[in-house]
Amino acid sequence: DGGITQSPKYLFRKEGQNVTLSCEQNLNHDAMYWYRQDPGQGLRLIYYSQIVNDFQKGDIAEGYSVSREKKESFPLTVTSAQKNPTAFYLCASTRENTEAFFGQGTRLTVV
Amino acid sequence: GQNIDQPTEMTATEGAIVQINCTYQTSGFNGLFWYQQHAGEAPTFLSYNVLDGLEEKGRFSSFLSRSKGYSYLLLKELQMKDSASYLCAVRGTGGSYIPTFGRGTSLIVHP
Numbered sequence: 132d133g134g135i136t137q138s139p140k141y142l143f144r145k146e147g148q149n150v151t152l153s154c155e156q157n158l159n160h161d162a163m164y165w166y167r168q169d170p171g172q173g174l175r176l177i178y179y180s181q182i183v184n185d186f187q188k189g190d191i192a193e194g195y196s197v198s199r200e201k202k203e204s205f206p207l208t209v210t211s212a213q214k215n216p217t218a219f220y221l222c223a224s225t226r227e228n229t230e231a232f233f234g235q236g237t238r239l240t241v242v
Numbered sequence: 243g244q245n246i247d248q249p250t251e252m253t254a255t256e257g258a259i260v261q262i263n264c265t266y267q268t269s270g271f272n273g274l275f276w277y278q279q280h281a282g283e284a285p286t287f288l289s290y291n292v293l294d295g296l297e298e299k300g301r302f303s304s305f306l307s308r309s310k311g312y313s314y315l316l317l318k319e320l321q322m323k324d325s326a327s328y329l330c331a332v333r334g335t336g337g338s339y340i341p342t343f344g345r346g347t348s349l350i351v352h353p
Contacts, residue, residue: 139293162339171250173329173345174285181339189340213287221284225339231331 133158137222137234142214152207154222161226163205166217167191180205208219209239217241233242244268246344248330253350254320262315262328270335274305277313277329281328285329325351
C-alpha cells in the first residue's frame with residue numbers, strides 16, 4: 132500500500148540537543164511539507180520542497196533544517212536553536228492538484 | 243498571504259446536523275479542502291471544492307462561494323465518532339500547491 136511514514140511516533144529531546152524526524156513516502160509525490168501543530172492550534176508550515184534538492188522556508192523555519200536528497204525522503208532536524216520545540220510534527224505530501232496526504236505524526240517533547 | 247477563520251469549538255447532539263463555517267482571504271485561490279483530525283492523529287481528507295457549489299459525499303457535504311470567500315462543511319446524522327477537529331485549508335496560486343490551514347473547529351458530539 133502506498134503511503135507516507137513518519138518515525139518515531141514519540142521523541143524526547145534534551146536541552147541543547149539536535150534531533151531528526153524521519154518522513155518517507157512511496158506515493159511518487161513531488162511536493163513534501165513539514166507542519167508543526169501546538170495544542171488548540173492549526174498547522175503551521177515549517178519547510179516545504181517541491182522537487183529533489185530544493186526546499187523553501189515556510190512561516191516558522193527558524194530553528195529547523197531539512198534536506199531533500201531523494202524524492203521519497205524529507206527529514207526534518209530540530210536544532211538547539213529552536214527554543215520551544217515541544218509540539219506535534221506532521222509531514223505531508225501532494226501531487227499536482229491533489230489533496231495532502233499526511234504521515235501519522237511525531238510528538239516531540241523536551242525533557 | 244492567506245487568512246483563514248473558523249469557529250474554535252462547536253457542540254451538537256447525536257443524530258443532528260451541524261454546519262461548520264470557514265471564511266478566507268487569499269491573494270490567489272486554487273481550491274479549498276476540509277480535513278478531519280482526531281486527537282493525536284493525522285488529518286484525514288474529507289472534501290475538496292474548487293468551483294462554487296455543493297459537493298456531497300455520504301453524510302458529509304461541503305459548499306464553496308469564491309466571491310464571498312466562504313465555505314461550510316455540513317455533517318448529517320451525527321455520530322459520536324464525529325467528535326474531532328475539522329480543519330479548513332486553502333491552496334493558493336503561483337505554481338505551488340501549499341495548503342494553508344485554519345486553526346480548526348473542535349466538534350463535540352454528545353448523546
